[in-house]
Amino acid sequence: MTDPQQFIDAARRTVEMEAKSVNSLADKIDADFVTACQLILACEGRVVVTGMGKSGHICNKIAATLASTGTPAFFVHPGEASHGDLGMITRKDVVLAVSNSGTTAELITILPLIKRMGAPLISMTGAPDSVLAQAAHAHLDVSVEQEACPLGLAPTSSTTAALVMGDALAIALLEARGFSAEDFAFSHPGGALGRRLLLKVEDIMHTGDAIPIVKQKTALSHALLEVTAKKLGITTIVNDSGVLLGIFTDGDLRRTLDQGLDIHATPIEQVMTTHCKTIDEGRLAAEALNLMQDNKINALVVVDQNHRPVGALNMHDLLRAGVI
Numbered sequence: 001m002t003d004p005q006q007f008i009d010a011a012r013r014t015v016e017m018e019a020k021s022v023n024s025l026a027d028k029i030d031a032d033f034v035t036a037c038q039l040i041l042a043c044e045g046r047v048v049v050t051g052m053g054k055s056g057h058i059c060n061k062i063a064a065t066l067a068s069t070g071t072p073a074f075f076v077h078p079g080e081a082s083h084g085d086l087g088m089i090t091r092k093d094v095v096l097a098v099s100n101s102g103t104t105a106e107l108i109t110i111l112p113l114i115k116r117m118g119a120p121l122i123s124m125t126g127a128p129d130s131v132l133a134q135a136a137h138a139h140l141d142v143s144v145e146q147e148a149c150p151l152g153l154a155p156t157s158s159t160t161a162a163l164v165m166g167d168a169l170a171i172a173l174l175e176a177r178g179f180s181a182e183d184f185a186f187s188h189p190g191g192a193l194g195r196r197l198l199l200k201v202e203d204i205m206h207t208g209d210a211i212p213i214v215k216q217k218t219a220l221s222h223a224l225l226e227v228t229a230k231k232l233g234i235t236t237i238v239n240d241s242g243v244l245l246g247i248f249t250d251g252d253l254r255r256t257l258d259q260g261l262d263i264h265a266t267p268i269e270q271v272m273t274t275h276c277k278t279i280d281e282g283r284l285a286a287e288a289l290n291l292m293q294d295n296k297i298n299a300l301v302v303v304d305q306n307h308r309p310v311g312a313l314n315m316h317d318l319l320r321a322g323v324i
Helices: 004-028 031-041 053-068 105-117 131-135 157-177 181-187 192-198 220-230 250-258 285-295 315-320
Strands: 047-051 073-075 094-099 121-125 138-141 213-215 234-238 244-249 299-303 309-314
Touching: 004 157, 031 094, 031 121, 031 138, 031 157, 047 053, 047 105, 053 073, 053 094, 053 157, 094 105, 105 121, 105 131, 121 131, 121 157, 213 220, 220 234, 220 250, 234 299, 234 309, 244 250, 244 299, 285 299, 285 315, 309 315
Parallel strands: 047 073, 047 094, 094 121, 121 138, 213 234
Antiparallel strands: 234 244, 299 309
């Protein structure tokens, strides 16, 4: 194949054939799918997903998707199960066995042992009349008209169909459990989503002596020293009771200099920005980011219930924390 158009035609044909196989799955979601969901929801253990070859790779993905969406699951290689790994399965588990033919030798070998153990069996095959399908408490039909492979040999459409059926199962269970975005984040604490949904303002804000604070009568020149020293690009302005009155930023400085004011004689309260945006320390860091972006500002003051500054943060803090 040297003609570039042949590459494009082959790729498009593959996509179209696999899309057709996936679309046909909708009509195969039946009472057995409901039974499979009910068995898993009632499971006191874990979902053990097992399959050989290309189906085994799909099983790994299905197990990972189930586990990350609220259904504890793991993959067991059926060949290794015959040599000791069967001990990983208990009667409290549910076994999900995937095989396009429904006759995979390694799965059929351990089938009687799973039955004797009493663990419910869900099969996912392309052959509803196969041994594996008939032995299961619930069978998920993932049959396809033909593989995308022109030889009809390489698992292509069939593995795609199995993967999508696994996703359908995971999402149906997710919704049944009322699994939330925050629950998902707890399974992904190291990812960007986890940081956005778990990290709070109090986890990244500057506190104590690191908060830039001056009194309302402080000269502008001394306020500028505070801005420089604390390196947040702002200083907060408070009254004698420590209540926040306003904020002074780099932008305020530029506007002040344009007015030709004497920075040594001008009190900070004369040039500060009042009614500044603030946030509570218990709010999500992602909310702080949205507040900054919506108002086109680069820093926020964190206040307590008495409107006293207890922290401060800027865009750089959110960037370092991985929220952006």
